[in-house]
Amino acid sequence: MFAREDVTGLVLSGGRGRRMGGMDKGLQLLHGKALFLHAAQRLQLQTASVLVSANRHLENYEKAGFPVVTDELDDFAGPLAGFHAGLLRCQTPLMVTVPCDCPFYPDDLVLKLKGALLENDADIAIAVTGAKEPFTPQPVFCLMKSQLQPHLTAFLQSGQRKIDAWHLSLKVARTHFENDANFYNINTLEELEMLEKSS
Numbered sequence: 001m002f003a004r005e006d007v008t009g010l011v012l013s014g015g016r017g018r019r020m021g022g023m024d025k026g027l028q029l030l031h032g033k034a035l036f037l038h039a040a041q042r043l044q045l046q047t048a049s050v051l052v053s054a055n056r057h058l059e060n061y062e063k064a065g066f067p068v069v070t071d072e073l074d075d076f077a078g079p080l081a082g083f084h085a086g087l088l089r090c091q092t093p094l095m096v097t098v099p100c101d102c103p104f105y106p107d108d109l110v111l112k113l114k115g116a117l118l119e120n121d122a123d124i125a126i127a128v129t130g131a132k133e134p135f136t137p138q139p140v141f142c143l144m145k146s147q148l149q150p151h152l153t154a155f156l157q158s159g160q161r162k163i164d165a166w167h168l169s170l171k172v173a174r175t176h177f178e179n180d181a182n183f184y185n186i187n188t189l190e191e192l193e194m195l196e197k198s199s
Contacts (some may be wrong), residue, residue, distance in 0.1 A: 004046065004047060004048060004110070005048045005092070006048070006092050006093045006094050007046070007047045007048055007092055007093075007094045007095070007096055007110055007114070007143070008047060008048060008049055008050070008051060008086070008089075008090045008091065008092045008094070008095045008096070008146075009040070009043035009044070009046065009047035009049065009050040009051065009095075009096050009097075009098070009110075010050070010051045010052075010053055010069075010082065010083070010086035010090075010095055010096065010097045010098075011026070011036050011039045011040045011043060011050065011051070011052045011053065011066075011097075011098055011099075011100050012053050012079055012082045012097055012098065012099045012100060012140060013025065013026030013035075013036045013052055013053055013054045013061070013099075013100035014053045014054050014055040014070070014071055014081070014082045014085075015078075015079075023189075024054075024056050024057050024060075025100060025101050025186075026052075026054065026061070026100035026101075027057060027060055027061075028186075028189070028192055030103060030186075030192065030195060030196060030199075031196065031199075034060075034064070035100050035101055035103060035186065035192075036052060036054075036061065036064075036100040037064055038103035039098050039099070039100050039101075039102065039103060039105070040052060040064070040066055042098075042103070042105065042107070043096070043098055043110075045107065046096070046107070046108075046109060046110040046111070047096060047110060048092055049067075049092075050066050051066065051067050051068070051069050051086055051089055051090075052064075052066045052067070052068050052069070053068075053069050053070070053071070053082035053085055053086055054068050054069075054070065055070050055071055058070070067089070069082075069085040069086055069088070069089050070085060071084070071085050072084060072085060072088070073156060078161050078162075078163075079097075079099075079139075079140050079163060080152065080155075080156060080161055080162075080163060080166060081156065081161075082097070083095075083097060083144070083152060084149070084152050084153060084156055087144075087146055087148065087149035087152060088149060090146045090149075092146060093145065093146055093147075094114070094117075094143055094144065094145060094146060095143070095144055095146050096109070096110050096113065096142070096143045096144075097140055097141070097142055097143075097144075098140070098141055099140045099141075099185060101185045101186045101187065102141075102183055102184065102185045102186070103186075104181070104182055104184065104199075105141065105182055105183060106177060106179075106182050109127070109141065109177075110143065112175045112177070113125040113126075113127065113141075113142070113143035113175050114143060115175070116173040116174065116175040117143055117145075117173055119173070120171070120173035121171070122170075122171045122172055122173035123144065123145055123148060123170040123171045123172070124142055124143065124144040124145070124148070124167070124170050124171075124172055124173070125142060125143045125144075125172070125173040125174070125175055126138065126139050126141065126142040126167070126172060126173075126174055126175070127141035127142070127174075127175050127176075127177055127183070128174045128175065128176055128177070129176070129177050129178070129179070129180045129182075129183050130178070130180055131178055131180075135174075135176060136180070137174075138177075138183050139163045139164070139167070140163070141183065148170070151169070151170075152166065155169065
C-alpha cells in the first residue's frame with residue numbers, strides 16, 4: 001500500500017487565464033490568500049511535498065516557499081505540459097495534480113484516488129463527480145505513476161496535447177466523488193467575487 005510519503009502534489013497554475021482577461025489566475029485573492037495557496041496548502045496535508053506549475057510571475061509563486069516548475073514546452077501548451085514539468089521533478093512513485101482555481105476539493109482526494117489506482121492496477125486514477133451517472137470527469141484531478149514520464153514525453157513530442165487522447169493510451173481508473181460543489185472551479189473574476197461573498 002502506498003503511503004502519503006509516496007505522493008508528490010502538483011498545483012497547476014501555468015495557464016493563460018483567458019476567461020480572467022489574461023490575468024494570472026493562481027495569484028488572484030480569495031479571502032486575502034492567493035488561489036494557488038488555497039490549493040497547495042490543502043494538498044500539503046495529503047502528500048509528502050508540493051510543487052507548483054507556473055509560467056508567469058515566478059517570483060510571486062516562489063515567495064510562498066513551494067518549489068516552482070515551468071513548462072518545457074512553449075506557448076502555454078496546456079495541463080499535460082504541467083504534468084510533464086511535474087513528473088520531471090517528481091521524486092516519489094506517485095504524483096497527484098489539482099488545478100489552482102478549485103480551493104475546496106476533498107480532504108480525502110489523494111486517499112480515494114490511490115485506492116482506485118491500486119485496486120485496478122491502473123496507470124492513472126482520475127476523479128469523476130455527480131450524484132448519478134453519467135458522471136462528470138475531472139481530468140486534472142488525477143493521481144499518476146511517476147514512471148509515466150517517458151510515455152508522456154513521447155506523447156507530447158508527437159505533437160499531441162489533449163488529456164483525453166493521452167488517457168486513451170493508458171489504463172485509467174475512475175474515482176467517484178458525489179459532491180460536485182467540492183470541485184467548483186473559478187473561471188472569471190465575477191465568479192471569484194461571488195465566492196468571496198458566499199464562503
